[in-house]
């Protein structure tokens with residue numbers, strides 16, 4: 001029988017991690033991104049009322065698969081990579097979330113990313129649970145052929161647990177439409193039919209959706225613009241600093257620029273640039289494509305990676321990786337508004353520091369939900385084999401992001417909490433309501 005012991009019976013670690021045995025991956029001496037997520041769940045628990053009875057559901061991923069991915073390299077040798085697929089929760093529908101290729105991918109990171117997908121999908125009310133995958137490899141070191149073999153073998157290995165009605169991968173850091181085409185083809189070959197709905201973020205020619213490639217950046221813009229209007233900050237001439245110039249950061253910068261904002265700083269893996277007069281993101285992108293770096297862009301000066309955080313700006317958009325905003329830089333941030341394009345860019349202690357300074361943070365689980373929202377549209381279109389126009393996609397995306405933002409902002413005002421806690425209150429309540437209604441099997 002499952003009982004919840006009185007708080008007095010719990011050790012401090014049990015209070016933090018849950019009433020029952022602490023699984024090895026929650027070892028507090030070896031914390032990773034999952035610890036950040038657990039801290040966020042901790043903060044929301046007092047607002048969950050009777051549903052707090054089920055809160056441990058949110059702390060434990062439903063299913064974790066770790067796979068060995070062996071492939072032939074171009075030089076004839078065999079390399080082994082470690083791959084993961086974590087299905088954090090499926091209470092509200094199939095697991096859903098991207099696949100990341102990065103040299104620093106760990107199980108803790110994929111667990112956290114999968115949990116944030118659960119919260120994100122519930123926050124914008126998509127009929128999904130949360131999942132995430134990853135392979136620990138530096139894609140810059142491998143040829144297209146090698147990456148194709150890695151992707152196909154990984155897809156085959158996780159093929160046991162993915163599927164259009166089970167778990168639907170999508171792009172994330174260093175993966176894109178071509179990766180999804182290989183995944184769709186591999187899964188389809190294995191099941192003996194063309195199953196377009198097994199992944200989203202595919203090329204449009206293979207059942208992908210118009211508007212998907214800009215969707216995350218577009219959602220960042222919609223959420224950011226809504227926040228600016230609540231804070232009385234004009235869009236015209238607003239000074240924006242962007243960290244990350246990939247699928248999310250580049251699109252967000254471009255769309256903010258199109259709406260009259262000024263992109264004053266960009267940081268990516270190649271360096272950091274600043275221009276008081278403003279950077280045209282389209283010109284920065286052509287420069288990056290031509291030279292392989294954002295450095296050397298005319299009219300922009302190079303600054304150090306660390307200086308980026310203290311640059312004068314109104315809005316900061318971290319759109320790269322986790323744990324970027326920490327106690328080492330949060331105090332220097334000049335922006336009044338942070339819009340999290342990345343997943344998990346702010347550690348909880350920095351969140352507190354920013355809240356204390358009066359900085360508003362639009363959290364990842366709301367700000368970057370535009371990508372998975374258009375993934376949902378893609379999945380629906382694949383099921384019905386009927387495709388919408390780009391205008392229809394963008395209009396529906398804008399509406400979902402705007403409505404979600406406004407109702408979550410109201411929750412924040414009502415409870416007097418940060419926007420992150422407000423989003424967690426709504427999302428965790430939705431997940432645990434589904435959990436409570438379904439009950440435990442057997």
Ligand code: GLU
Nearest residue numbers: 097098170172371372375
């Ligand atoms: N990787 C994206 C995210 O973190 C998109 C996930 C999806 O479309 O399923 O939200």
